[in-house]
Amino acid sequence: MNPLHLESLLAIVDEGSFEHAAHSLGITPSAVSQRIKALERDTGRVLVRRSTPATATEAGEVLVQAARRMRLLQAETDARLEGRLGRVPLSIAVNADSLATWFTPVMSDVAGFDGATLRIRIEDEARTLALLRRGDVLGAVTRESRPVSGCESLPLGVVRYRAVATPDLAAQYPGPDWSRMPTLRFGPGDALQAADLEERLGEKQQRPRMSEIPSSEALARATLRGLGWGLMSDLQADIHLRRGDLVTLDDRIIDVPLHWQRWRLESELLEKLTDSVLAAAQQLPAV
Structure with missing residues (x-):
């Protein structure tokens, strides 16, 4: 299988279109299209959904994973041969609350990973x-x-959430009156908040006004401004609770255990990244 073809497939998935992939690779969109057609001909499968953004099919996802592994190993090989790291891409997925709190030291560590x-x-x-x-x-x-198949899982710790609001908002809806008190959520994919709210409401038919704030930091600021009550991690809420800017609305505590899953791959850079994530997570309570 031609490595250039795999590289083009990965660029399309990362950049979202044939045109943007071509720009990142320094070739024409026509050349990218020809490479993908050749790869699809070799595999006998459609590998890319020609949508906006362009995405990999199920068969394409298998090759994307292989291409990403090859890229990481190639970058590390180049580093050993040339004594430098050119541009080693570390693609990871993190939830917004973690990114805004305990995960930030990882960025400092990666800044020292020689490029x-x-x-x-x-x-x-x-x-x-x-x-x-x-x-x-x-x-x-x-x-x-x-x-996940081909990965290892390591425990990180627990993120603890509580329902909080400004003192004024809490006083305005005593009880608390969950069916009337304005509510905040990260977005429609905020499964934690959705499940928690359903439990609090029970069989009540009335649903509160709900604002969506798709940023962890902005959601905290919106809570402090009294736009609504929200679930906030102790890492974010503690300082505001001590100051009296926020109050807890009840005694319920929601513990969310977190794990770091990574490819099972012999990679010095991936090992360093994993060590950094585990070190940053030491500030969390144990799972």
Whole structure:
């Protein structure tokens, strides 16, 4: 199988289109198209969905994962031969709350990896595993402890969430009155908040006003501004609770265990990344 063809397939998946892939590879869109057609002819399968953005088919995902592994190993081989790291891509999936809190030291560590680049995909911790299965990323922070085929799973710790709001908002809806108090969520994929709200509402038919804030930091700021109540991790909420800017609305604690799943691949760079993730997670309570 031609490595250039695999490289083109990976570029399409990463960049989202034949045109953007061509720009990143320094060739024409026609050349990219010819490479993919040749690869599809060799495999006898359709590998790319010609959509916006372009995505890999099930057969294409198998080759994308292989291409990503080849790229990492090639970059590390070049580093050993030439005594330098040119541009080693580390694609990982992390949930927004982790990225905004305990995960940030990882960025500092990667900055010292002699020119390695970090590509982070933000996804709910219940969904990051899908990116790992497809080969879109080589590591993921996930709730799932059972390792994906070809991967290993390492426990990171627990992120603890509580329902919080400003004192004024809590006083305005005593009880708390979950059916009337304005609510915040990260987005339609916020499975944690959705399940928690359903439990709090029970069989009540009335649903509260709900605002969507697709950023962990902005969601915290919106909570502090009184736009609604929300689930906030202790890592974000503690300082505001101590100051009195926020109050907890009840005694319920939601513990979300996190795990680091990574490819089972002999890679010095991947080992360094894993060590960095595990070190950063030491600030979390144990699983």
